[in-house]
Amino acid sequence: MITKYTSEIFDVLRRGQFICSNSPNEEIQTLYRVLEDENTFEDLHAYFFEINYILEHGNEYFYFSREEKNVDLDRKLEKAFTWIDILDFFKTFDSSFDVGFRFTPSDISNQLKNNADLALKLDSLKKITGDKKSHSDRIKKIIERLERDNFITLQDEISETYKVLTSFNYLKDIITAINIPEEIENEIPK
Amino acid sequence: MNTFNDIKELVSTLKREEKLIAEMFSKRKAIDYKYSDAIELVDNDENRIDFLIKRSVIRENGGCLELDDQFLDFFEQILDVNEEINLSYIDENIKNIKENIGYFLNENNETRRYSYLKFIKKTFRKIGIITLRSVVDIRRNIENTFKNEANYKNKQLKLENLDQKRNLVEKLIIQTLLLIDQEELTFFNRALDEELKRVIVDMKFQLRECSHNLIEIEKQIIDYLNQIKHQGKFIEKLRKLKYLKDHFTIEAETDIKQMIAHKNQVIFEKRIPEPLNLSLEFIRENEKVFEVIKRIARTHKDRTQFQPEIASQISSEYLENNIEEEVMINLEEVRNQFLATSDNLFNFIMNYDFLKQVDFDERVTIFCQITSQYERELRVEEDFQITNGVEFALVYPK
Numbered sequence: 001m002i003t004k005y006t007s008e009i010f011d012v013l014r015r016g017q018f019i020c021s022n023s024p025n026e027e028i029q030t031l032y033r034v035l036e037d038e039n040t041f042e043d044l045h046a047y048f049f050e051i052n053y054i055l056e057h058g059n060e061y062f063y064f065s066r067e068e069k070n071v072d073l074d075r076k077l078e079k080a081f082t083w084i085d086i087l088d089f090f091k092t093f094d095s096s097f098d099v100g101f102r103f104t105p106s107d108i109s110n111q112l113k114n115n116a117d118l119a120l121k122l123d124s125l126k127k128i129t130g131d132k133k134s135h136s137d138r139i140k141k142i143i144e145r146l147e148r149d150n151f152i153t154l155q156d157e158i159s160e161t162y163k164v165l166t167s168f169n170y171l172k173d174i175i176t177a178i179n180i181p182e183e184i185e186n187e188i189p190k
Numbered sequence: 191m192n193t194f195n196d197i198k199e200l201v202s203t204l205k206r207e208e209k210l211i212a213e214m215f216s217k218r219k220a221i222d223y224k225y226s227d228a229i230e231l232v233d234n235d236e237n238r239i240d241f242l243i244k245r246s247v248i249r250e251n252g253g254c255l256e257l258d259d260q261f262l263d264f265f266e267q268i269l270d271v272n273e274e275i276n277l278s279y280i281d282e283n284i285k286n287i288k289e290n291i292g293y294f295l296n297e298n299n300e301t302r303r304y305s306y307l308k309f310i311k312k313t314f315r316k317i318g319i320i321t322l323r324s325v326v327d328i329r330r331n332i333e334n335t336f337k338n339e340a341n342y343k344n345k346q347l348k349l350e351n352l353d354q355k356r357n358l359v360e361k362l363i364i365q366t367l368l369l370i371d372q373e374e375l376t377f378f379n380r381a382l383d384e385e386l387k388r389v390i391v392d393m394k395f396q397l398r399e400c401s402h403n404l405i406e407i408e409k410q411i412i413d414y415l416n417q418i419k420h421q422g423k424f425i426e427k428l429r430k431l432k433y434l435k436d437h438f439t440i441e442a443e444t445d446i447k448q449m450i451a452h453k454n455q456v457i458f459e460k461r462i463p464e465p466l467n468l469s470l471e472f473i474r475e476n477e478k479v480f481e482v483i484k485r486i487a488r489t490h491k492d493r494t495q496f497q498p499e500i501a502s503q504i505s506s507e508y509l510e511n512n513i514e515e516e517v518m519i520n521l522e523e524v525r526n527q528f529l530a531t532s533d534n535l536f537n538f539i540m541n542y543d544f545l546k547q548v549d550f551d552e553r554v555t556i557f558c559q560i561t562s563q564y565e566r567e568l569r570v571e572e573d574f575q576i577t578n579g580v581e582f583a584l585v586y587p588k
Contacts, residue, residue: 016457053456064456071458076450079458081435088432091425095342098421149457175428177449184443188430 002043005034009044013064014053017150018167021060022100024155035062058173060099060166082128083171086146089121098172101164102155108139194245207232207242214248214257215265222254277355280320280362283313284369291377307381311389317366318393324359325400328352329407336414342422346415353411360404363397370394517546519556525564528587535560535568535585536577554580561585 003009009031012019019031035041035057045055054065090097092115093108112119112135122129122138128145129138143162146152151171155163180188194200204211210231217223225239232238239255242248248255257265287310294306332352339345370378370390378386434440441447473479528538539557540550548556561568571584 014456015461016455016459018457056455066454066456066459068454071454071460073447073451075460076453076458077441077447080446080450081440084428084431084435087428091428095421095425096337098417172424174449174453175424175431178427178431179445179449180427180430180434181443184434185430188433 002047003034003040005031006044006047009035010048010053013055013062016064018058018165018170019062020150020165020167022163022166023153024163025153032062058167059169061170063167063170080174082145083149084175085125086128086142087171087175089118089125089142090146092118092121097164099164099166099168102161104160104162105136105139105143106160109136203242203245203247207238207247210239210242211247211257214255215262218257218262223256225250225253225255228255277324277358277362280317280324280359280366283317283320284362284365287313287317287369288374291374294381295377307383307386310381311383311386314386314389314393318396321359321363321366321400322396324355325403325407328356328359329403329410332407332411332414336418342418346418346422349411349415349418353408353415356404356407356411359400363400363404366397367394517544519544519548521556521560521563524556525560525567528560529567530587532586534571536575536582540577550578554582557582557585 008027009019012028012031019028019035021029021032023029023032035044035055041055041057048055048064052066052068054067056063056065093111094101094103097103108118112122119135122135122142125138125142129141132138132141143152147154147162150165151168152162152164155161194203210228213231214223214228228239229236239248243250246258247261249258290306290310290313294303294310297303297306332349335345335348335352339348378390431440431444431446434443524539524542527542528535531538536557539553539560542553561570567588569586569588571586573584574581575584576582
């Protein structure tokens with residue numbers, strides 16, 4: 001036992017979740033503070049390494065990765081594609097959708113009324129929304145997906161306000177890391 | 191151009207057209223304030239509007255009316271709602287001060303000197319207030335631009351321009367302080383005026399506050415500009431990736447495959463359920479477990495119950511007490527009775543009343559049993575007799 005939070009940390013990270021600095025959840029915040037201590041981090045890193053988990057420190061968040069390949073490439077690609085779709089949708093909704101951004105499902109619904117682009121994008125997200133008919137149901141599904149992957153979280157149940165977590169930086173890093181060769185970049189219409 | 195004859199006329203005119211002016215001022219952002227709308231606010235009296243136009247309070251432009259810039263500026267300044275940051279104002283004031291300091295130093299007449307001094311004090315006071323207001327304006331404008339400007343390029347340009355204004359304010363502050371602390375030392379030494387000193391102290395205090403604010407604003411602008419730069423780039427990249435993805439060429443034309451292949455984050459993994467067996471110890475010892483079992487059992491109430499197969503009833507006959515008696519042959523008793531007689535054993539047994547039916551073969555067996563068991567108490571003769579085809583020795587009691 002390195003700290004008295006070791007098992008809690010393990011429990012959160014093992015599920016593919018992030019421990020974010022701006023989480024409204026107080027428990028997660030405590031865990032973040034524990035991990036922030038460099039010595040504890042190093043100890044825990046060594047500790048989890050023994051059981052094949054690599055504790056990693058991102059920009060304001062912590063997560064697990066693994067040495068061995070537990071997932072096939074197709075599944076990873078599919079997940080990355082879904083993220084690209086969802087991100088594109090949210091950035092169309094509001095270009096300042098980023099860490100710390102707050103929104104409610106009804107904000108998106110309202111935007112849909114006067115943003116045809118957004119409505120089109122929502123339609124094309126069938127893969128995630130399934131065969132849900134109403135806009136609000138579809139939006140809910142998309143939000144759920146992003147919430148499940150732990151990039152946003154419900155901040156206020158009464159006003160249904162969601163908050164973008166620092167783990168969003170992880171998504172951004174992935175997008176930034178993908179390299180588009182220049183000659184192809186020039187062919188993409190702006 | 192007609193102007194107002196005196197302040198009284200101006201004030202009373204403004205008072206009289208208060209409704210129209212207030213309305214036009216509140217709608218100043220929407221440029222097209224129609225003549226027809228205005229006429230209703232002046233009781234359909236065209237002359238009143240004409241009067242205002244002649245006095246340059248409002249201007250007419252192709253059926254639309256607007257407040258004259260001079261009045262607009264005046265109202266905005268006074269009401270502290272100006273959005274434009276006019277820095278030439280401060281610059282001009284500094285120049286004015288310098289000029290008046292010159293006049294002050296040259297003038298020998300006390301009264302005139304006093305009026306120059308008064309002007310200088312007024313201007314210093316003004317500089318403090320205007321600078322502070324400019325700083326507040328810059329801050330508000332930056333926030334507004336960052337949050338509300340939809341066009342990215344314009345947002346960036348506007349912020350850069352605001353940054354320049356911030357620079358200018360900073361320079362003006364330095365210039366003002368320079369004027370007080372170094373350039374015009376003679377004047378400040380000569381003008382021994384308590385009020386001037388107080389005004390200068392107040393202004394310095396305001397300017398210092400402004401400087402602090404400006405530092406903060408600079409930070410904010412840098413941060414915003416960085417964010418815009420980063421976000422703009424990011425969105426561009428995202429759109430490109432989305433385009434490639436939607437055209438199914440993303441895998442071939444980018445290195446997404448290689449990149450993702452190296453990512454082994456747990457988030458990519460499927461959630462594998464971990465079937466763990468419940469600890470028996472836990473079930474036995476934890477008090478809550480029983481509660482949980484009961485609760486779960488309640489939710490399964492509608493489950494079809496398996497009826498155990500019941501055997502048919504046991505008939506009452508089997509349950510009754512049946513006594514069966516069997517008469518056993520007591521060899522001891524037979525021997526005792528035999529020893530009391532003088533008959534031979536075979537004869538005795540053949541005629542013995544056993545209280546039940548005993549056939550010949552059995553009687554022979556009993557004869558053999560007694561002969562062999564009580565051999566010592568019997569006397570076996572050499573003679574033989576035959577009855578029913580059975581040859582037997584004659585046996586007598588000793």
